[in-house]
Amino acid sequence: MSEHAIVTQGLVKRYGKLAAVNGLEMRVPGGAVYGFLGRNGAGKTTTIKMLLGLARPNAGSARVLGLDIARDRLEILRRVAFVGEYKVLYDQLTAAEMVRFTRSFYPGWSDAAVEKCARLLEIPMLQEFRKLSKGNRAKVWMLLALAQQAELLVLDEPTAGLDPFINDAVLNLLAEEVAGDGRTIFFSSHHLAEVEQICDWVGIVDEGRMLLEARLEDIREHYRLVIAAGRDLPAGKTAPVVAAARNGQFSRYVVARDAQAFAAQLTSQGASVTEVAPLSLRAVFIELVRKEEPCLP
Amino acid sequence: MPALSVANGYLWKCWRDTRSTFLIILSAVLVVGAFGVYVAFDPFGWIAAKPVDLQVQWQIAPQALLGTMLLSLPFAGMVLGALGVGTEFERGTADFLLTRPRSRRHLLWTSWALGAAQMALLVLVSNLFRLAPVGPGRFGEGSLRNFLRPPTVHRSVTLSHRYPVGSFEDFLGPVLVLCTMALVFYSLTYLMTTLARSGRNGTGLALGVMIAYGSVFATLRNWYDIRIPFFPVDLIQLAFPAFDSASMAIVAGWLAVCVALTLVAQLSFERAEI
Numbered sequence: 001m002s003e004h005a006i007v008t009q010g011l012v013k014r015y016g017k018l019a020a021v022n023g024l025e026m027r028v029p030g031g032a033v034y035g036f037l038g039r040n041g042a043g044k045t046t047t048i049k050m051l052l053g054l055a056r057p058n059a060g061s062a063r064v065l066g067l068d069i070a071r072d073r074l075e076i077l078r079r080v081a082f083v084g085e086y087k088v089l090y091d092q093l094t095a096a097e098m099v100r101f102t103r104s105f106y107p108g109w110s111d112a113a114v115e116k117c118a119r120l121l122e123i124p125m126l127q128e129f130r131k132l133s134k135g136n137r138a139k140v141w142m143l144l145a146l147a148q149q150a151e152l153l154v155l156d157e158p159t160a161g162l163d164p165f166i167n168d169a170v171l172n173l174l175a176e177e178v179a180g181d182g183r184t185i186f187f188s189s190h191h192l193a194e195v196e197q198i199c200d201w202v203g204i205v206d207e208g209r210m211l212l213e214a215r216l217e218d219i220r221e222h223y224r225l226v227i228a229a230g231r232d233l234p235a236g237k238t239a240p241v242v243a244a245a246r247n248g249q250f251s252r253y254v255v256a257r258d259a260q261a262f263a264a265q266l267t268s269q270g271a272s273v274t275e276v277a278p279l280s281l282r283a284v285f286i287e288l289v290r291k292e293e294p295c296l297p
Numbered sequence: 298m299p300a301l302s303v304a305n306g307y308l309w310k311c312w313r314d315t316r317s318t319f320l321i322i323l324s325a326v327l328v329v330g331a332f333g334v335y336v337a338f339d340p341f342g343w344i345a346a347k348p349v350d351l352q353v354q355w356q357i358a359p360q361a362l363l364g365t366m367l368l369s370l371p372f373a374g375m376v377l378g379a380l381g382v383g384t385e386f387e388r389g390t391a392d393f394l395l396t397r398p399r400s401r402r403h404l405l406w407t408s409w410a411l412g413a414a415q416m417a418l419l420v421l422v423s424n425l426f427r428l429a430p431v432g433p434g435r436f437g438e439g440s441l442r443n444f445l446r447p448p449t450v451h452r453s454v455t456l457s458h459r460y461p462v463g464s465f466e467d468f469l470g471p472v473l474v475l476c477t478m479a480l481v482f483y484s485l486t487y488l489m490t491t492l493a494r495s496g497r498n499g500t501g502l503a504l505g506v507m508i509a510y511g512s513v514f515a516t517l518r519n520w521y522d523i524r525i526p527f528f529p530v531d532l533i534q535l536a537f538p539a540f541d542s543a544s545m546a547i548v549a550g551w552l553a554v555c556v557a558l559t560l561v562a563q564l565s566f567e568r569a570e571i
Contacts (some may be wrong), residue, residue, distance in 0.1 A: 053395070
């Protein structure tokens with residue numbers, strides 16, 4: 001496997017005048033469980049569509065498992081499993097029939113994985129898809145993706161509609177079956193708690209751009225929120241600052257490392273540092289995508 | 298072998314998509330055909346026992362039923378064409394299907410070929426009823442084809458005396474012509490369903506195209522005496538009275554149109570984004 005499972009460079013997708021993805025730079029390490037986070041309309045699903053050949057980029061390039069998305073679509077699809085956003089399948093087919101249909105595409109298909117998933121996730125295999133609940137539909141998608149034994153799983157909100165019990169079962173299954181095997185999971189979600197539960201990397205996108213890409217461990221250990229009051233405070237997002245915003249007379253900084261040194265620097269510039277606090281993933285996310293007055297001088 | 302199993306899996310899925318529609322149409326063909334044969338045979342003498350004027354009406358019934366059935370089969374092509382791969386978008390299953398490791402060209406042509414085969418089978422089964430033997434007395438010795446005369450063919454054309462029973466011209470010629478006509482309807486609807494990403498809208502568009510093209514054809518012919526190819530007329534005129542090498546060329550031409558329509562559908566499908 002190449003060093004990175006997914007690499008995008010300046011990826012752009014426009015729909016008319018709207019840029020759904022706007023110069024996305026992303027690096028998903030091989031073997032990682034990568035949480036792809038963003039608000040509604042941030043460009044997550046469009047990015048996934050481009051990676052899988054469902055949409056064509058207007059500019060930029062991307063490689064999946066070392067393969068070019070523009071030239072090697074079928075080879076990528078052979079090696080990647082996908083769980084779609086809407087979880088729609090063929091109404092008249094049962095889950096067992098979906099297995100019969102889907103397995104024919106994949107030489108490495110695992111019937112053992114099908115049995116294990118069906119048992120753990122309590123999937124009614126003989127019920128027609130149209131009669132399944134939203135949660136069961138999501139489970140069937142997950143089963144089909146896991147049984148492919150793919151090198152990379154691309155999951156677009158895979159747990160949407162699942163109850164907490166099954167949600168945990170799905171996440172555990174992913175962690176054991178895929179991540180435990182050294183395979184890569186690329187995981188788009190709104191649920192920050194579940195991202196924190198299984199991911200080791202996160203990428204936060206907004207308005208089609210990557211705002212932050214980091215190890216979750218680094219965020220927990222080193223990322224800090226620094227709040228300072230004062231005039232003429234630094235405005236840019238130069239390292240180690242990854243986000244800066246002003247709220248009244250207070251400036252808020254998300255600092256990736258050396259927060260105390262940064263606070264000391266602000267103090268030396270005449271600012272009054274009121275808080276240096278550790279950040280949860282949720283807080284980092286909110287600070288990054290917050291639509292507030294930018295920290296202008 | 299892996300390629301074969303992939304084809305089988307997808308073919309099976311296409312069959313499941315179209316199965317109920319196909320079986321309903323086939324059942325209708327069998328019921329109507331069986332009724333026509335029953336009336337022609339009159340095995341229990343029920344029709345023979347009726348007054349003479351009613352017997353005449355019963356004689357007309359098989360012709361009306363079987364002839365109409367044969368000529369309405371192309372419209373079954375529209376029904377099957379509206380179940381093509383374009384409906385994957387309407388149903389929301391396109392993102393699943395198009396993320397399978399198979400070329401879109403393969404997906405489209407496999408689905409098209411299955412529908413075309415179903416169409417051909419329907420035409421073939423319908424035409425088998427024309428071969429049902431009829432004993433002497435009521436319609437004259439021979440087969441049901443003796444009295445099958447599509448209403449659009451000029452009355453002066455007799456169908457029964459040109460070719461011997463069982464000859465190519467007698468059976469396969471009309472089958473080929475009807476198949477071609479059904480395939481044109483099918484391929485046009487298939488294309489429109491792919492373009493519109495919806496079976497219902499695709500059927501509407503296909504009907505619109507045929508009505509518009511038919512109007513142009515009629516206008517040019519009646520007002521300017523210019524003839525452009527128009528498949529229902531071209532093909533129906535070939536179907537029963539004569540089938541020779543010139544007819545074969547026309548059939549081949551319309552089959553090429555079917556392939557061209559499907560190629561356009563392929564180009565559209567290959568470029569489709571979700």
